[in-house]
Amino acid sequence: MAELDLGATLMAPLWMLLAFVGLGVICARQLSLDPRPIASLLIYVIAPVTVFRGLVLGGPTPAYLLLTLGVFVIASLMCLLVGRLARPFFAAEEASLLAFSAGTANTGYFGLPVAMVLLSPEGVTQYLFCLLGMNLYEFTLGFYVSARGRFSVRESLHKILRLPLIYAFLIALVVSGLSLPLPDALMEGAEVFPPTYTLLGMMIIGMTLGRVRFSELDPRFIGASLAVRFGLWPLVSLGAVLALQATIGIDDELALALLLVGVVPLAANLVVVAMELGSRAEKAAVAVLISTLIAPLVMPFYLEGLLALVAPG
Template sequence: MTAYEIMPRVAYLIAVSMLGWYTTRKFKVNSQDIAKLLIYIFSPIVCFVLILNSPANINYAMYSVVFYVVSCIAAFLAYLVGRLLWKDNRANLFGAAGGQGNVGYFVLPLAIGLLGGTPDGAAAISIVVFAKVASSIYEFTAAYYITARGRYSIKNSLIMVLKMPTLHAAILALILKYFHFELPDVIKSSVDGFVGGYSTLGMMIIGMSLARFDKLIPDWKFAIASILWKQGLYALVIIAIFRLFNLNHYEYVVMVMLACNPLAANIAAVASALDVHPEKAAFAIMLSTILAVVTVPLTIWLAM
């Protein structure tokens, strides 16, 4: 994997983000309304569809459990580090961003493009699908809770999390998949539009968050600390752990991609919905995505 293979993907993500910036500037679109659409409508539907349509069996759900637990531990440690760096709710945002990366918009299409049609590639892609499920649940449960605690009490934050439909959608989908339920073809083809819309809106929300402010002052300390945590320390620890497992070549490549991917775009949606420094989250995510042109292929090359 080279920078030339990743560059078109990164360029597309940045272009979509800039489209969100232009849309907000031109038509005065409210980024918080778009964030709520992503959280309450698109995310649960996409999570539900990904689980049901996955070619893997229910046993792969263990990957979701492992990645969710790892994400929560990483987020808690990042929050503790954030408390040492900041005395305001940037520490909460740092913790939420430090638990998981951009699995859905970055790793999944990249894995499909690089591993699709290859021997054992389908199994590796299935791992990414269930990691994406864990990522969606993490973003709208643990990450949402940590971010909400920057403004709300424990009770109110927990109530907000319990109302998150993504968790309910994932549980329902796992139950249906266990009983080998399949969506009718007419519904399956219809909901595919939500998957594409989810990816597009998820990246547009970054530009929308940046466009909310007439004069954007980048928080370089927050951005650099977040990137060093997620694409540096986090990646090194995850890669070191999975080197101990007996993984085939394709599975190992996927694990490395999941470890070193850029900051999760949906953190911008969470920050925007809760109004917890959305511009700082968006700037850090944008910078992280640009740097992924270099950091992702370099990390994979070193790990292999």
């Protein structure tokens, strides 16, 4: 993998995503659109259908589901660790949002186009099941931790139980496990949901940024979220790959897929969830935008360096 090829690969999704963000800014300022109903639409309709379709088409096997479980566990541990460390230094709402951000990343909107170029079809499938683990974290423990910044334990649990993505995940497992046939028209109609998810998810960042005032910028929150994403996560993904190589042994494709999860920018869903819960969406939007701009500069360096460390011999 040449550095020039990797840089070109990263620039294509970057400009596409930034164009969607810019479109969101225009909509917020010129059309006065409220992004909150769009955030609810993403969480309660578009995301569940997207996950259901991806899981059914992926053909889950025990090995693939172990990838999902592994990423879910790592993301959850990162969330709990950062949440505990952040509590003495940030207000409850900001600490909860920072904890949520620590466990997730833009594995879908940004990482998937890169994975489709760098990996073989088998590697892309492995990456997709890693992505599902992070999505599952976002709408279970991650959502709960974010909600706890504003709501009681009972209210937070109630909000999680209302999330259809959890049930979409379980239904997809049943459908795949029992090999239940689905109408072709249903699966063809669901093809529009993944690109819609990307478009609206990035536009929400722009809509939120369109309302940001300089007085609302928080360098501490932005710096902490970027430090976790680009400082701690690459080390965690490297540790996971080295541990798997030393124990069960994994191929180069899976190693690259896991390393990619560790170096993509902050998740756009950070803004979506903050918007839905009424948290600090403006701070989240600025942090996500900055991390997306930084990603093309640091990802080639990270991936080449990390791959050199995990290469056999």
